Amino acid sequence: MPCFTTPTDGTRLHFIDYGPADATTLVFVNSAYLGTEMWEFQMLPLAAEGYRCVGLDRRGHGKSQDVWDGYDLDTLADDLGALLDHLDLRDVTLIGHSLGTTEAMRYLSRHGSERVARLALVAGMAPGIVRGDDNPDGVPAEAIEALNETFAKDRAEFFSSGADDYFARRLPGNHVSDAYVAKVVQDCHGATARAASAVLANFVTLEMAAEARKIDVPTLVIHGDQDASAPIALTGRRAAALIPGSTLTVYENAGHGLYVTHAEQLTADIREFIVTR
Numbered sequence: 671m672p673c674f675t676t677p678t679d680g681t682r683l684h685f686i687d688y689g690p691a692d693a694t695t696l697v698f699v700n701s702a703y704l705g706t707e708m709w710e711f712q713m714l715p716l717a718a719e720g721y722r723c724v725g726l727d728r729r730g731h732g733k734s735q736d737v738w739d740g741y742d743l744d745t746l747a748d749d750l751g752a753l754l755d756h757l758d759l760r761d762v763t764l765i766g767h768s769l770g771t772t773e774a775m776r777y778l779s780r781h782g783s784e785r786v787a788r789l790a791l792v793a794g795m796a797p798g799i800v801r802g803d804d805n806p807d808g809v810p811a812e813a814i815e816a817l818n819e820t821f822a823k824d825r826a827e828f829f830s831s832g833a834d835d836y837f838a839r840r841l842p843g844n845h846v847s848d849a850y851v852a853k854v855v856q857d858c859h860g861a862t863a864r865a866a867s868a869v870l871a872n873f874v875t876l877e878m879a880a881e882a883r884k885i886d887v888p889t890l891v892i893h894g895d896q897d898a899s900a901p902i903a904l905t906g907r908r909a910a911a912l913i914p915g916s917t918l919t920v921y922e923n924a925g926h927g928l929y930v931t932h933a934e935q936l937t938a939d940i941r942e943f944i945v946t947r
Contacts, residue, residue: 671733674756678748679740684733685726685753688717694944695722695762699750699770702869703829703858705732708767711933712940721944724762726753728773730865741868743876747776754785763788763944767929768900769869771796771909772876779881788947789889790940791909793897793926797878799904804879808904811874818870825866829858835898838925846930854927882912888947889916892939894924894932917943 673682686706696716698709706713706725713723727734729749730741740746750773754762764786766774771794778786801808821828833851838844861869891913893906900906902920910918919939921932929936 676749676752678745681729681737681740682735683726683729683749685724687724688713689722690720691722693720693722695724695759697759697762697764698725699764699766699774700728701768701770703861703866705860707857708929712929712937715937726750731861736862738864741865743772743776743872744780746773747780750777751781760785761787763790765790765792765940766794767792768795768926772878775878775881778885783887786887788943789885789887790943791891793893793900793928794905794909795873795900797882797909797912798876800874800876802877804877805904814874821870822867829855836925837927837931838896838923841896841923843923844925844931879912882909885913889913890943891916891918892936894921894928896923897926899926
């Protein structure tokens with residue numbers, strides 16, 4: 671099982687590495703709770719086409735070590751950087767989903783773009799949903815804290831009851847089988863109780879507008895217009911407006927889990943982004 675030890679605190683992190691070692695490299699950064707398996711409909715076809723597809727299990731997630739500390743965004747971004755350093759990856763396309771977009775953006779803020787050629791933000795929580803000077807229409811911090819407390823009391827119910835909205839299953843064009851939904855709900859428990867609650871705490875204070883304005887690589891923002899987890903006005907549209915020269919692609923009727931509901935479209939858009947930018 672491919673693993674490495676972070677230089678920060680010695681945490682053992684698991685990663686996958688598909689495709690030719692000398693090929694154009696895509697690094698996938700996962701959503702909260704989920705491991706690299708979430709990207710199966712992107713990583714597998716792209717690796718089969720000859721791209722190198724690399725994915726990291728965040729600490730406390732998937733097959734990576736369960737630890738108590740290090741769930742602040744700086745450390746998570748440094749873990750991502752440690753993977754790029756460990757494999758000596760260069761000219762990569764960073765592709766993040768949800769929480770993963772904030773880690774990718776913070777990596778660029780802390781480490782620069784020497785190793786990164788492109789950035790794709792998919793259903794991103796970046797630049798943040800909390801109300802503040804840069805986001806006056808955002809969600810009050812107290813409301814986010816209350817949701818986090820509800821989550822901590824019953825994660826199983828949170829995952830199960832939120833699945834339909836996550837995939838926007840009630841809207842046309844978002845078919846996901848009951849069996850696959852059940853699988854994703856179970857996969858969410860691949861994050862430990864400590865890790866799941868700790869990563870959520872980041873959203874109470876998360877505001878990355880200043881960092882977004884400094885991104886200096888071509889950036890593709892992909893977002894569903896019915897995303898209940900990361901409302902597009904607070905996240906996707908705002909990110910695209912802040913990041914210089916970025917491109918916004920909106921998926922009609924899509925929710926947060928568009929890497930499944932719109933898998934082929936997302937894979938095609940990523941492929942085109944790599945080729946053209």
